[in-house]
Amino acid sequence: MFKFYKILFLNILFFSTLIVISSYSWLSMWMGLEINLLSILPLMANPKNLYPSEAAMKYFITQTLASLILLFSILLSMNMKEFLPQNSSNMLILIINSSLFLKAGAAPFHAWFPEVIEGLNWENCLLMMTWQKIAPMMILIHNLNMFFYLSWIILISSILSGIYGLNQTSLRKILAYSSINHIAWMLSSMLNFKLIWLLYFNIYVILVFNLIMIFKYFNIYYMNQLNLIFNSNKLLNFLFMANFLSLGGLPPFLGFLPKWLTIMNLTSNQFYSLTLILIISTLITLFFYIRLTFSSFLLMKVELIFKSSIIGNFWFFSFNFISLAGLLTYAMIPNFF
Template sequence: MVFPISNFLFFFSLMSGIMISISSSSWFGIWIGLELNMMSFIPLITIKMNSYFSESALKYFLIQALGSTLFIMSSCMFLYTPQMSPLLLLTSLLLKLGSAPFHFWFPQVMMGLTWPQAIILMTLQKIPLMMIISYLLTYPSLMLIISFSAMLSAMIGALGGLNTMQLRKIMAFSSINHMSWMLMSITISDMFWILYFFFYSIISSSIMILFNMFQAFSLSELMKLNQMNIIHTLLIPLNLLSLGGLPPFAGFIPKWMLIQLLINNKLFIPLFFLLSSSLITLYFYLRITIFFFLLMNPFSISSKPLMSSPLYFHFTPFLFFNLFLLFLPLTFMLF
């Protein structure tokens, strides 16, 4: 079991904190939801009492507590300094989100988590913070700061994953890089960042579910997998290429749409940073996938039926989601 039965109460309160934050009509209610969310996630980190989980929980608590302090202070300052308060509020949200230049804590916390905990940190924990940032777009001056944070996150997320062999750190910097795309989509359309977040969550979760199934935490452990199994040989590389946004995989769809929106809005400078960072991230995704294709034995794979693998039925939805864009051009040929 991923989490003990006793910890499902904390997971329920974590989801309740998310719902309170995104549905509250006051800053105080949003702060209560964020605090409930934070205090529910920390017990989920410390399932096993060892130094790695305790260190990650302590780092996460300190950063989130600092962000919450700035958040409630900026909320109280709205009546006195309406010009300074939104900037401080955005700073607290970017700190809690792990976006550049406040990204330093995110890879360190990720290194002490298991894969199910990393899925929660990379997906569910971003929902209320992204929603609150979308509320602040009524201030035009903050859009420039969000764009600057997005461009900085794109380059840091791309360059940070180059010289590491740890899969959790690679996924952490990948999350920082994808955060830049979501921040830019927030400045353009409220609904589009939800679409991008949906694609990002499904693809990244499918990769981390595979890593958790094989208990792989580094590239060397990933290379020790059974290369005779077609599930190992094809599913992990194709999911990584889809996460990198390589056409014709599913991860290319939201990036393609955002590129069109950035061109239509004449945001060429952020587009340059986003595209440049995507090329760099594809490099360290290809560094992982090249091992699978080089070590693949086509004769052994072809001699083993695909349906004989017990993992086939578990991963068919993820495989279909990441590859359905391959069959998308066929729909145009039918009309």
């Protein structure tokens, strides 16, 4: 049963992000981020979470540190002439962006993110990997001035997420490092054309929602439990495989579209080295995605007699249809982008 206080704090969580998006001043943005932080903490206090207190404490300390750095840089910018040299705007932008990268979980400020995700249930993981990324990224969109610093954040996020994800057996940590890799792609999509970021984020939300719906239904958290999916139904098995490959950006699935547009945008603006490293890091993430789905389409398996009720779910089929047939739909629209 969905409790009243969860509905209350969930609404506050959504409205706090809208406050950040619609703000005209740094102080109101900071207030929206603080309300966002205080509203998600009660949602983490869930008996179904693995380590609710530890995850909430790690998240609170990290986000409070990022908020303090952001507030400190805002106060410095207001009194720049008194305390700082004349040409110090680049340093303030670097401090502000670093605090926002810490809030979003981009590498090298990422160490808290997989640890917090590991202690949460799938509903909270979905919130952390999707909705909680909107507010800091919307502030970053309006504050992208230091391209050299941003390029290093993109490179470190893409490389570290691929390397750290290779030896993981927890599905929550695999999705967490996958989220860090997608943050690198989203940041690179912001460089010149902001609409690509919006498309990328929406497609990422659809793909993560599809996977988390499957994991939540079967109560799966680790790789050795995946036989529950593989042996339940052939169609569900195929949808699981297709969503993971789509999350990795493999054509002809929908996840390939935003990466394709991002690559076109980067190459047209002569970011060739950055594009090459992003593609190589995505191949590393595709490796551990294929390792998860390897037994689903190459090895023999036993199918259970009874049918799973999730197969008859209309919304489940609708989101998976968007995920699988979305790229074909976009290809049929003339002069798209």
